[in-house]
Amino acid sequence: xxxxxxxxxxxxxxxxxxxxxxxxxxxxxxxxxxxxxxxxxxxxxxxxxxxxxxxxxxxxxxxxxxxxxxxxxxxxxxxxxxxxxxxxxxxxxxxxxxxxxxxxxxxxxxxxxxxxxxxxxxxxxxxxxxxxxxxxxxxxxxxxxxxxxxxxxxxxxxxxxxxxxxxxxxxxxxxxxxxxxxxxxxxxxxxxxxxxxxxxxxxxxxxxxxxxxxxxxxxxxxxxxxxxxxxxxxxxxxxxxxxxxxxxxxxxxxxxxxxxxxxxxxxxxxxxxxxxxxxxxxxxxxxxxxxxxxxxxxxxxxxxxxxxxxxxxxxxxxxxxxxxxxxxxxxxxxxxxxxxxxxxxxxxxxxxxxxxxxxxxxxxxxxxxxxxxxxxxxxxxxxxxxxxxxxxxxxxxxxxxxxxxxxxxxxxxxxxxxxxxxxxxxxx
Numbered sequence: 001x002x003x004x005x006x007x008x009x010x011x012x013x014x015x016x017x018x019x020x021x022x023x024x025x026x027x028x029x030x031x032x033x034x035x036x037x038x039x040x041x042x043x044x045x046x047x048x049x050x051x052x053x054x055x056x057x058x059x060x061x062x063x064x065x066x067x068x069x070x071x072x073x074x075x076x077x078x079x080x081x082x083x084x085x086x087x088x089x090x091x092x093x094x095x096x097x098x099x100x101x102x103x104x105x106x107x108x109x110x111x112x113x114x115x116x117x118x119x120x121x122x123x124x125x126x127x128x129x130x131x132x133x134x135x136x137x138x139x140x141x142x143x144x145x146x147x148x149x150x151x152x153x154x155x156x157x158x159x160x161x162x163x164x165x166x167x168x169x170x171x172x173x174x175x176x177x178x179x180x181x182x183x184x185x186x187x188x189x190x191x192x193x194x195x196x197x198x199x200x201x202x203x204x205x206x207x208x209x210x211x212x213x214x215x216x217x218x219x220x221x222x223x224x225x226x227x228x229x230x231x232x233x234x235x236x237x238x239x240x241x242x243x244x245x246x247x248x249x250x251x252x253x254x255x256x257x258x259x260x261x262x263x264x265x266x267x268x269x270x271x272x273x274x275x276x277x278x279x280x281x282x283x284x285x286x287x288x289x290x291x292x293x294x295x296x297x298x299x300x301x302x303x304x305x306x307x308x309x310x311x312x313x314x315x316x317x318x319x320x321x322x323x324x325x326x327x328x329x330x331x332x333x334x335x336x337x338x339x340x341x342x343x344x345x346x347x348x349x350x351x352x353x354x355x356x357x358x359x360x361x362x363x364x365x366x367x368x369x370x371x372x373x374x375x376x377x378x379x380x381x382x383x384x385x386x387x388x389x390x391x392x393x394x395x396x397x398x399x400x401x402x403x404x405x406x407x408x409x410x411x412x413x414x415x416x417x418x419x420x421x422x423x424x425x426x427x428x
Contacts, residue, residue: 010043010105011078013070015062016050016085029296030263034085034109036213041116046077060099061092067099074104084108086264090141109264110137117269125187132180133269139173142166191278202392202412203244203252204367207280209308210289211300212260215323219289219350220257223360242279247364248357250394250410251371256283263303270310277311285366286318287359292334292347293327319362320345326352372416375424377404385422388415 016031027050035045051066060067061084070082080103088096088108096106107115114137117130208216224243242256256279270277280286290301301320308314320342322335326349339345346362348355371393378385386405389395393411400406411419 010041010081012038012043012045012081012083013073013077013079014038014045014048014083014085015070016048017056017062018050018052020052020054026299029299030085033263034083034112037109037112037116038083041112041119043081043083046079047073049073056086056092059092060095061086061088067096071100074100079104081105081107083112093141110269113262113265113269125184128180128184128187132177132184135173135177135180139170139177142170142173188278202415203254204284204370205254205256205279205282206245206285206287206363206367207256207258207283208287208289209258209280209304210260210321210323211291211304212262214260214289214291214294214300215350216257216260216289219287219321219323219348220255222350222353222356224255247367248360249364249368251364251367252392252394253363253367261304261307263299265303265307270307277313280308281311281313283313283316284370285363286313286316287321287363288318289321289323289350290338291324292322292338293324293332297334298337317366319359319366321359322347323350325349326354370413371410372413373408373410374416374419376407376409376419376422377401377424378407378422379404385419389419 014031014034016027016034018027031048031050035048038045049066049070051062053063057063062070073079074082082096082100082104084107086108087110088106093106093108097104100106114130114134117126118134121127121130208220210216220241220243224245242254245253245255247253258277258280288301288304290297294300305314308316320338322338322345325335325347328335335347339347344362346355346359348359350356376389378389380400380403386407389407389409389411392415393409395407395409397408398405406424416423
């Protein structure tokens with residue numbers, strides 16, 4: 001038999017808290033981003049609700065009157081999911097679920113992001129990282145799956161099968177976390193081996209970073225033809241990609257794309273994805289892509305800087321790439337503002353290809369000190385050494401002289417020491 005019923009469409013209400021002393025517009029922007037996240041996850045957003053409070057209510061995050069209003073709104077609109085813009089404690093989530101009823105799912109921003117990540121993960125590494133983050137999130141909330149315990153008396157003589165089952169489930173989750181962490185360590189070892197192979201080429205590693213949906217994958221495709229999926233939605237791509245790129249000065253580099261960053265990015269999510277973000281930590285140069293057409297472009301760029309500090313990649317050489325200039329309206333001042341703060345920022349449109357040549361030139365300029373011009377005289381039978389020069393450098397001219405292959409080439413500085421015996425002193 002086949003199930004002919006369509007899957008239940010998730011109809012969402014979004015909830016945020018507006019606190020005195022906090023920027024009112026920042027709250028609105030955060031809720032608008034939450035709307036984009038919900039749509040990316042496949043939900044239909046029915047309404048966005050906010051409440052002014054000095055601080056979150058300990059029991060239900062929002063006030064009791066607002067909870068009753070929310071319950072009525074769910075009934076009136078047939079909403080079946082309520083999404084909070086901030087993290088809920090296990091107790092708050094449990095209390096809200098009891099009040100709103102079994103037909104309404106209560107989740108917070110972290111759980112929504114984890115759901116999107118679970119949809120986007122394609123590789124084994126990505127799936128392991130997502131599942132690990134989900135289990136870390138779930139562990140302190142297991143008690144919410146056993147609501148019948150709240151009706152038992154506590155203390156001696158009341159520890160029944162439910163409590164025993166909860167402990168069993170907690171232990172199983174912890175065991176699975178341990179297994180996944182072990183598997184992720186194996187992935188990290190494999191990545192180190194891959195990086196070791198790449199490092200033997202002596203090509204600089206350049207990582208594309210930026211806020212989610214800033215156009216990183218579109219830029220990757222425009223520069224390398226990588227064929228990375230690029231859609232106008234948050235976290236369209238999750239798994240990293242690395243491709244070779246030859247710069248205008250004939251220097252080879254490895255260009256890598258990474259997962260997008262986000263404001264309020266859960267810390268344990270950053271921890272789980274450190275295997276992926278190691279590409280950023282090890283990079284020789286960062287391309288920080290900013291959607292300059294976004295009204296909160298400056299705030300987004302600062303959010304990226306916060307994540308860079310979390311993963312110990314702050315302070316690396318960086319080229320700020322002001323993307324989507326094709327979407328700027330006439331007279332817009334955002335571009336000028338960024339260019340005043342970042343004097344070497346490069347405005348481009350990854351979509352139309354506008355000014356990509358200037359970006360390639362800037363990357364080449366930033367990396368030019370990593371190469372030296374040499375003349376090498378290598379015995380003809382040292383085929384591997386000759387191949388190394390061709391593979392890692394750029395050969396300008398080749399001649400034969402006294403049974404040796406004479407190469408005029410640009411090679412990485414780190415390779416120059418290895419090839420010292422073959423360097424010709426042209427002054428003589």
